[in-house]
Amino acid sequence: MKEALNLSVQIGSLKLQNPVTVASGTFGYGEEYARLVDLNQLGAVTVKGIRLGPVRGNPTPRTVEVASGLINAIGLQGPGVDGFIQKYWPFLKNLKVPAIINIWGTTIEEYAEVAQRFDALGGVGALELNVSCPNIKEGGAQFGTDLRLLSQVVAACRKVTTLPLITKMSPNVVNIAPFAKAAEDAGSDALAVTNSYPAMAIDIETRKPKLANITGGLTGPAIKPIAMKLVWDAAKSVKVPIIAMGGIQNAADAIEFMMAGATAVAIGTANFYEPRTALNVVVGIRDYMERKGIRDVHELTGSVHITK
Numbered sequence: 001m002k003e004a005l006n007l008s009v010q011i012g013s014l015k016l017q018n019p020v021t022v023a024s025g026t027f028g029y030g031e032e033y034a035r036l037v038d039l040n041q042l043g044a045v046t047v048k049g050i051r052l053g054p055v056r057g058n059p060t061p062r063t064v065e066v067a068s069g070l071i072n073a074i075g076l077q078g079p080g081v082d083g084f085i086q087k088y089w090p091f092l093k094n095l096k097v098p099a100i101i102n103i104w105g106t107t108i109e110e111y112a113e114v115a116q117r118f119d120a121l122g123g124v125g126a127l128e129l130n131v132s133c134p135n136i137k138e139g140g141a142q143f144g145t146d147l148r149l150l151s152q153v154v155a156a157c158r159k160v161t162t163l164p165l166i167t168k169m170s171p172n173v174v175n176i177a178p179f180a181k182a183a184e185d186a187g188s189d190a191l192a193v194t195n196s197y198p199a200m201a202i203d204i205e206t207r208k209p210k211l212a213n214i215t216g217g218l219t220g221p222a223i224k225p226i227a228m229k230l231v232w233d234a235a236k237s238v239k240v241p242i243i244a245m246g247g248i249q250n251a252a253d254a255i256e257f258m259m260a261g262a263t264a265v266a267i268g269t270a271n272f273y274e275p276r277t278a279l280n281v282v283v284g285i286r287d288y289m290e291r292k293g294i295r296d297v298h299e300l301t302g303s304v305h306i307t308k
């Protein structure tokens with residue numbers, strides 16, 4: 001008889017049945033994918049970013065495919081807290097797996113208010129703070145690339161909620177270590193590494209940018225090795241678990257991130273061409289564990305062999 005494998009992982013007080021979720025903004029609010037994917041087989045469903053009020057997003061075109069990746073400038077379109085609770089929460093709250101709500105704001109007070117609203121809602125699995133947003137009160141500096149703002153925004157959310165807090169780190173820093181440490185010290189229960197990389201593409205026939213917004217964020221396989229380095233650096237500087245993302249297309253990619261130090265992974269851009277990628281990754285991790293005689297998925301975390 002086969003021995004039971006343990007795939008479950010812990011993100012703060014939240015237990016996931018397996019270490020695989022989806023990346024915010026690439027899976028709608030879950031319901032859109034429910035006909036294609038058995039959502040209850042995932043570790044968690046992470047939803048598109050929500051701020052306090054509704055957001056229309058950027059003009060189109062908002063996405064462009066480039067070599068090994070996608071550049072998007074959606075502009076964080078969303079229904080706001082009330083719209084989300086009314087339209088999407090009734091479906092999400094009945095899932096057997098937890099929902100991770102990705103939140104953002106343009107001031108520290110807004111983040112805290114959104115966090116507090118979701119805390120009061122009850123039944124939310126965790127909050128993921130998208131800190132790759134400009135602070136309108138401080139000249140548009142991104143929260144995630146300013147150590148003081150990052151600490152303040154995490155601490156402000158920590159004050160108003162007991163929900164597990166996942167800080168989604170910006171890749172836009174020279175050294176991620178002090179930022180990872182700042183998020184941990186301010187009360188974050190986990191880190192998500194990483195968001196998209198600033199990017200641009202031009203149509204040489206028309207000489208126009210390919211995105212209406214001119215610039216956007218690069219995601220997909222093109223960013224995987226650089227996201228890997230961020231996960232490696234972040235993992236060495238914090239004790240809290242890391243949810244890795246950036247170009248994961250299959251179980252091998254996910255396992256690679258775990259070996260670099262991740263406890264869990266999220267599938268993003270790949271959902272657009274293969275909605276079942278996250279499920280395939282769960283199956284593939286299990287197969288790998290069986291093949292290698294690994295009984296607990298935690299054995300993979302940080303297991304890269306370094307010889308000097």
Ligand SMILES: Cc1cc2nc3c(=O)[nH]c(=O)nc-3n(C[C@H](O)[C@H](O)[C@H](O)COP(=O)(O)O)c2cc1C
Pocket residue numbers: 023024025026048049070072074076102130168194195196219220221223245246247248266267268269270
């Ligand atoms: C179309 C699109 C929309 C996204 N929207 C959000 C968002 O609302 N909030 C957020 O924190 N990240 C957002 N992201 C970033 C992803 O969650 C993820 O960090 C990134 O895509 C890297 O993973 P991937 O290479 O597997 O796609 C978005 C990415 C894409 C491609």
